[in-house]
């Protein structure tokens with residue numbers, strides 16, 4: 001998950017929902033509001049890394065918001081969205097300090113590209129929190145690999161910290177002062193992944209109103225992380241292989257080749273070797289990216305990491321104005337006894353709940369709300385709903401979707417293929433939705 005926090009301001013409810021989905025699927029933490037006035041309230045309460053705002057809205061409007069931001073948050077990048085008819089005002093807005101504008105309608109990857117282009121690069125100094133011998137050994141190995149320029153394949157179950165490890169490798173490499181760019185291959189719709197990776201020229205496809213560099217170009221001199229590379233379809237794998245071999249890229253709709261100096265890291269939570277053997281993943285690409293494999297084991301295989309991670313997460317989620325609470329003995333025991341199918345991400349959710357529930361300076365047993373271990377059957381669908389409510393993570397519709405997926409999984413005896421067919425969605429979309437559910441701590445059949 002990107003640590004970047006975005007504020008989305010759009011008065012058209014349906015469009016706001018669609019944009020929010022696009023941004024959240026790309027793992028951005030996003031707050032959405034319907035007016036400039038609400039945006040100003042939100043900006044007073046929380047700090048954001050970027051504002052994406054419609055221009056024409058009732059009241060203060062996008063330009064009024066931009067003027068406010070120029071005074072109060074002059075460094076905050078503002079990306080404006082405007083209908084064709086108001087492009088002139090968008091150009092004026094850029095003169096007033098907006099970083100860019102998007103002419104509606106635009107394709108989701110155009111939005112994602114613009115966001116990643118203007119988001120300030122955070123110098124991520126956060127080190128992985130580790131205490132277990134296995135994790136220490138892994139980090140020592142990662143440091144040695146980091147100084148080479150080899151491609152690294154990071155494997156491990158969902159939420160185990162693969163992206164954290166990838167950043168660690170970048171930080172310990174000679175490229176640490178250059179960009180670290182991550183792209184989640186499962187989160188970007190199949191037909192848009194190519195444009196996002198390789199970039200495009202103006203007019204390359206409907207919605208490409210401006211030329212846009214791809215992730216490879218954005219990572220120039222630095223490191224590109226291809227997260228969940230197993231989800232890339234075979235045709236695009238062939239194109240990726242060519243870019244890696246030739247060390248140059250051509251934007252979609254472009255004629256010029258751009259020389260690349262990019263180190264590539266990749267992650268997968270699936271057995272890529274088995275996929276390569278069965279033909280589901282290109283063998284030649286597998287060998288090209290798997291120069292050095294690293295495996296971050298599941299959290300329950302490195303139990304000494306659990307408490308230091310929990311304390312780190314408590315500190316992270318504690319309001320800066322309040323004292324940091326401690327885990328009492330019973331809460332500690334409960335955390336150590338759990339098997340953490342969702343790994344560190346699940347632990348993060350549990351700690352966030354505990355931070356809401358606890359009173360005083362201790363986190364007790366009752367504040368530790370774990371996900372029921374047997375929530376995978378249809379009779380537990382209501383439990384899933386409750387979990388979602390406790391976390392405050394989803395609206396009614398999303399919760400219903402989770403219930404439908406859980407029930408269909410039971411009816412299809414866990415066959416992902418059958419579930420995808422029955423629900424009329426691609427296997428890839430289903431996998432992505434299930435990964436999101438796991439992230440929320442909902443246990444699914446293996």
Ligand SMILES: Nc1ncnc2c1ncn2[C@@H]1O[C@H](COP(=O)(O)OP(=O)(O)OP(=O)(O)O)[C@@H](O)[C@H]1O
Pocket residue numbers: 001127128129130156157158159160161162163164165227267269309312344345348435
């Ligand atoms: N060792 C660690 N120290 C600190 N934070 C961690 C550590 N491991 C994981 N996290 C946190 O846990 C969450 C999940 O980690 P991350 O995104 O790296 O997992 P992942 O294995 O890449 O997951 P996925 O396969 O779903 O993409 C993130 O919020 C990350 O910051």
